[in-house]
Amino acid sequence: MGLNIADVSVVYPAADGRPPVEALRRIDLSVERDDFVVALGASGCGKSTLLNLIAGFLSPTSGSIMLDGRPVDGPGADRSVVFQKHALMPWLDVIDNVAFGLMLRGLPEAERHATAGRFIDLLGLGEFRRSKVYKLSGGMQQRVGIARALTCDPRLLLMDEPLGALDALTREKAQELILRIWHETGKAVFFITHSVEEALFMGTRLIVMSPRPGRIAHRFDLPFSRQFLAGAPAREVKASPEFIRLREEVLRIIFADEEAAA
Numbered sequence: 001m002g003l004n005i006a007d008v009s010v011v012y013p014a015a016d017g018r019p020p021v022e023a024l025r026r027i028d029l030s031v032e033r034d035d036f037v038v039a040l041g042a043s044g045c046g047k048s049t050l051l052n053l054i055a056g057f058l059s060p061t062s063g064s065i066m067l068d069g070r071p072v073d074g075p076g077a078d079r080s081v082v083f084q085k086h087a088l089m090p091w092l093d094v095i096d097n098v099a100f101g102l103m104l105r106g107l108p109e110a111e112r113h114a115t116a117g118r119f120i121d122l123l124g125l126g127e128f129r130r131s132k133v134y135k136l137s138g139g140m141q142q143r144v145g146i147a148r149a150l151t152c153d154p155r156l157l158l159m160d161e162p163l164g165a166l167d168a169l170t171r172e173k174a175q176e177l178i179l180r181i182w183h184e185t186g187k188a189v190f191f192i193t194h195s196v197e198e199a200l201f202m203g204t205r206l207i208v209m210s211p212r213p214g215r216i217a218h219r220f221d222l223p224f225s226r227q228f229l230a231g232a233p234a235r236e237v238k239a240s241p242e243f244i245r246l247r248e249e250v251l252r253i254i255f256a257d258e259e260a261a262a
């Protein structure tokens with residue numbers, strides 16, 4: 001069970017005089033419950049295309065995508081997406097932003113506020129429930145976006161560079177928070193980042209993609225998030241010899257792709 005992507009290719013058709021783009025070629029990937037799969041790779045290697053396929057925003061040109069044994073043929077409540085730009089509604093307060101998906105499902109206010117409140121507390125935003133989101137910092141707004149995604153109780157959380165716009169310190173704190181929440185809620189996660197350090201720290205599995213055509217070029221099983229969740233300080237994990245060795249190995253792969261593309 002879980003997500004199963006089998007032999008998936010995507011070709012964007014020719015448009016406006018531009019030739020077709022083979023964005024993904026023959027992708028095989030499974031994401032099980034409790035997996036935290038991170039996708040990393042040079043710009044244009046198809047990471048967002050892959051996420052959009054899983055979200056059901058896009059259909060594959062060939063191949064199949066199954067979630068819990070059923071074909072993915074459009075967006076669904078079993079998947080939630082968190083983007084770098086959080087697309088919150090600035091005129092609503094935190095709780096109504098977080099409860100928005102539940103409102104669309106027709107749940108009564110008391111019920112949706114009770115559920116939303118649990119995730120607001122989990123994300124450390126309890127005292128800001130009634131604040132308008134435009135008054136919050138970028139990091140807090142991103143936490144509102146994550147709480148909103150979790151409130152819909154998806155099987156799979158899809159995150160497209162969710163921390164890319166945050167400053168370094170807030171980003172590290174947010175990484176740790178997301179790992180704790182992942183651990184507590186047992187969600188499967190598919191996470192895109194451009195940061196090698198973030199990818200290594202957060203994933204249980206890492207796929208490194210290569211461009212033209214987009215494909216999975218390398219796969220790694222990672223121990224670091226579990227070391228952190230078992231009590232090791234994050235900076236200590238990120239400074240360990242094994243972490244640094246893998247970081248250099250992955251950086252070499254990505255630099256080689258960037259140079260080949262230049």
Ligand SMILES: Nc1ncnc2c1ncn2[C@@H]1O[C@H](COP(=O)(O)OP(=O)(O)OP(=O)(O)O)[C@@H](O)[C@H]1O
Nearest residue numbers: 012021022023042043044045046047048049050214
């Ligand atoms: N709607 C589209 N029509 C045509 N080509 C597209 C479309 N969307 C993406 N592409 C092309 O498909 C390839 C993969 O794009 P995609 O955005 O999935 O890569 P990415 O790895 O997410 O890139 P980045 O890291 O820059 O966000 C790129 O060559 C891109 O230009």
